[in-house]
Amino acid sequence: MKDLIKELQLKIEKLENEISFKNGLISILSHDSKELFGNFLWLIEAVEEKTISEEDFFKLLPQVKSDAQKNLQIVQDSTAWLKTQYGEFKIKPEKIMVMDLFHHFEEKYAVKLKEKNIKFHFKGDPNAFVTTDRLLLEYVLDKILNNALKYSFSGHDIHLQEVTEDHQVIISVIDFGTGMDEKYLSTVFTYGNPIFHGTAGEKGAGLSLKIVKNFVSLMHGNIEIFSSENTGTTVSLFLHKFIE
Known part of the structure; x- marks a missing residue:
């Protein structure tokens, strides 16, 4: 009962x-x-x-x-x-190399990285992989990386980090930008959070992170954000290495 x-x-x-x-x-x-x-x-x-x-x-x-x-x-x-709401949406798991994701975003954001004089680094096992839906994962990482760029100071690096623990892969985007006060961390996925401006005056839409959390849930994963004001932010995705 x-x-x-x-x-x-x-x-x-x-x-x-x-x-x-x-x-x-x-x-x-x-x-x-x-x-x-x-x-x-x-x-x-x-x-x-x-x-x-x-x-x-x-x-x-x-x-x-x-x-x-x-x-x-x-x-x-x-x-x-x-697109995830029509009919009986089901994720399409496939083996995705984390290094391939890094190169994809390195190329996609080459211009913005150069504009802010930011270097993009990969940390982890170059042969690491995760099994999940590619479209959902790329959308999620795209929004997280876009935020990292938006709130990074010129000349500060951004890292895409991979850590594998048993059957779990942790993919993190780490920046050393403006960060945020701890009191805002619990509201970043809600509709009551304030809209912050980037270091070059960029304005957020206030929606992306809410969809990010929804997509992470569809991938049966978890997301955590660690941040400190004027120090930086780490956003970590906890995903499955193998199909369950």
């Missing part, structure tokens, strides 16, 4: 988390989209009615561009999440 109650409690908790996630996603999409298009409409009307000078118009364009980029990221993240 106790086992049945415990199982029901876990199912209820899972459903509550899913409902909270979906409601938060809808809230972000509706609020940010309304704000963006409201700003677009105001700017267009101001130009049409000539209540704004050409000089002021061009001064506002960088902010409009930044808002548009943020909203585009929200749409892309939402689309990635929606």
Whole structure:
């Protein structure tokens, strides 16, 4: 009887988390989209009615561009999440070399790494592998690495670290950037966390980490974040080495 109650409690908790996630996603999409298009409409009307000078118009364009980029990221993240919600979604496990992931992101972020004078290093066994869904894992690591770059100081390195323990592989992204106060760590996966700006003024969409946690759960893994203000952040994924 106790086992049945415990199982029901876990199912209820899972459903509550899913409902909270979906409601938060809808809230972000509706609020940010309304704000963006409201700003677009105001700017267009101001130009049409000539209540704004050409000089002021061009001064506002960088902010409009930044808002548009943020909203585009929200749409892309939402689309990635929606793909896991249609029909009976099942992960497609495959053997993935961790070093291949490192080279993939080293190439993808080459320009941004150069812009911030940041070197990207691999630490661990070059022959290590993990068995999971490639699309989900690449999305998760992409968002974590993007945050690491965003909050890293110029000239500071970023590491992709692999540690294998029995049948578990721990993949960590380690940066030495702004970090965050310990009081914020418990809120990073919720909708109540503050939005931080990167070291070059980059603005976050406030959604990626929430989808990251959802995807890690789909991979039957765990995620942990360790951070210290002005020291850096380590985000670790705990995944299966073999198919269970």
